[in-house]
Amino acid sequence: MRVLFVTLPVKAHLYVQVSLAWALRAAGHEVCVAGQSQVVDDITHTGLTAVPIGAPLDHEAAMAEVRQRQEESQEAEERGEEAHPWETEWEKVLDITESRPEKLTHDYLHGVNTVWTFNIQTLSPPDMTDDLVTFARTWRPDLVIWDALIYAGPVAAKACGAAHARMLFSLDLLGRMRQRYKGELARRPVEVWDDPMEEWLGATLDRYGCGYSDDLMSGQWTIDPVLPSMRLPVDLPYVPVRFVPYNGRAEVPGWLSEPAESRRLCLTLGLSLRSMGGDRVSVAELLDAVADLDVEVVATLNAEQLAGVDKVPDNVRAVDFVPLNELLPGCSAIVHQGGFGQTQTAMAHGVPQVVLPNGYWDTVLRAGQVQDFGAGLAVGDPDRVSAAEIREKVVRVLQEPGFAVSAARLREEMLATPAPAEIVPLLERLTAEHRAR
């Protein structure tokens, strides 16, 4: 068959799809990956074939604008002025991870649905969707596998008669929100249904002469790299697939081939992060906090982050980049910010985790899951974290054997989940069932 992947133009999202794309390729299928211009090089570097879609986005200008707005709003806040809600963290007020039943009123869910539709809509602009539909109608894929945020994917599938599957890159927050929202809508008179997501998809499909159907929202099925035991309870057809770590083009550095002299701790923070927490814990403080531990700390820090560090402690090896997949098998613990790739790669290698969730998307929820499972510890509020607290959690995770035992159980569960190659026959069957031509 022909399989068209559609990715968000961000490496982390693309990398979640790569192993499955190659599994399909290796099984003899034709595979293309469509994405906006800024991700095209990343796609071709995976060895896969890229399909550029949409007008080239002036990413630099957009980022500059965003930075300027952030600075202005920060300055306003420092002057004691009330920040405009546009600039403040509305995501925290209309939180898509909210689970307390008393908070989940119709209005709350409607608000979350409205602001997320508005965001999701900007990820599939008309020119990009037009290009994808045109390509799909020409290339005629049998199956479209789409990033759960890129709704140009199912629209193109519908427009060319292909089957389509949604691919997750996280917990299924969107699927859960849809289900809850639909439940609330069902309790209301039809005249006052106001579903912005359906409105947007309906209008988009209309442009290509297609009608809306419910599968557009969550795919005909969902390919889910989250461990089955951690999946949110959402009533949708899921196809679990093992998460196979992929870190991009990589080579194993010489030092990694040599046996470590002591236990190894991996410390990986966002590449632009220079300080964090209420005390603005700096990278230097973080390194000081682990300086007296009897471990070799491998810290991924770039030159910018190291700029504020006078002396790197003796037990710290600062590296610009090292593929996590090659580093983690030799590590006794990892400190990270809760990104999907970081968490999943740690699980894949059975490494206990200390998670400082950065608050984006599902990081807080997933950090909680890791802690609840006993495979690590989560920092409750990274906005207030101190260097001492991080140190204390690292020491516990290194010293208490229970964490490693639980982490090993997670690895077992992951290994028991079908590998990408193993779900290919299922995808073939589902495609034949769902294809409209």
Place this chain on the structure above:
Amino acid sequence: MREGIEGGYSACSYVGRMVQTATDSKLGDNLLTLRGVQWILGTKDDPYALLLRAASDDPRELGRRIRERGPLSFSHAMAWVTASAEPGEAVLGDARLSPRHPDDRTETAEDADAGAEAMPWDIPVLRKVLPLRDAFVTLDRADYVRLARWAEPVIAGALARRREVIADRYRARVRDLPGEFDLMTGLARDVSAAVVADLLGLPAGRRERFAQLCAGTAGTLDATLCPPRLAAARDLLTSLAEMRKLLGEAVESARTSPGEGLAGELLRAAADDAETGPDDVLAVCVLLAVVGSDTAANLVCETVAALLDHPDQWKLVRADPGLAAAAVEETLRYAPPIRLHQRYAQEDLELAGQRIETGQEVVVVAEAANRDPAVHGDPDGFDIRRPRIRHLTFPEGSPVALAASLARAQAAAAVTAVATGLPDLRRADGVLRRLRSPATAAVLRLPVRTG
């Protein structure tokens, strides 16, 4: 060889596909963006921003909170807002504040479209995304003052002459209602549109379409403040265009063969006034249809609902149907069918101690100002025997002013018919309001029953 075959897809078909323009898809995107922004603006608990959302927050509570912020305060929703009677009156009486934005005075349609070439992070402007020129709801304040001057006496005279016909229409419908019914769809909406059709003297063959167009254009005032859903916006734009055409034909036909209808009377009155413009008669007719019909239907529902919720007042009206007009007037204060008035500063000015710049939006929350305790005794009470009922619901110089006498006459007739024909009427369920209607809080359904 691939197994794909040529042919029709089961899910979608190219046959009969409407050709849609990029502008149309942009309309949908812009409306969704504006609605998303409206929700984001509400996250800081700004009461006016929440009022614009028109979700389930209690608008009266929001009005109180706006008043607490001061006589005239600036909202995150980028508008000066007042919910107090005195500054409200000042805003509505100020010739420097007009329903028309100063930029729209000279702007052509192409200029408005040029605004769409914005960067992705720019927020579009609702009045450019959804231009409502066909509805005549964004004219200059002076235009409305002028229209009212010559047209209002004609409308009032025509309504007075038709008083019995209007009463009959409501009485006849009330007689035919079942024991349990919806006051909006069963009575108010149809009769209101029929009364306006009578008044305008529309030919029999156009009346059904006219009633449909009244329903299609009902969201006009709300669409100046809150982006409608795409389907509603399309319906609104096409209905407005068709309404304008239908009434344009009616005016032309009255010009060539003067008959009984209001259009002919208006033409004669316009001819006698020194300052009338070429579109004036059409504007009056469109406003009566687009604003008048919906406002009248809502006023009927609000008045009956308020009476049913206040049995002592309902008893008074049943005992003396002559009090119907007073009940309607108190409802215009207590639960007005027009709740927000939008104005734009035509020049830099100072008002209520605030400096307002040219082009800035000023909104009067009439519903809340009508309950300002500084002006009204027992502001939250519904009392049809108030010695002097004051409100800011139908201010001079606004698109709703021309609808006032029509709405009052219809609501009084409806309340009289209900009070005499259905004295044991009760509410059967809660009221359901139209989506995204911060300006009118329009009634979709008002379930009631007898006995």
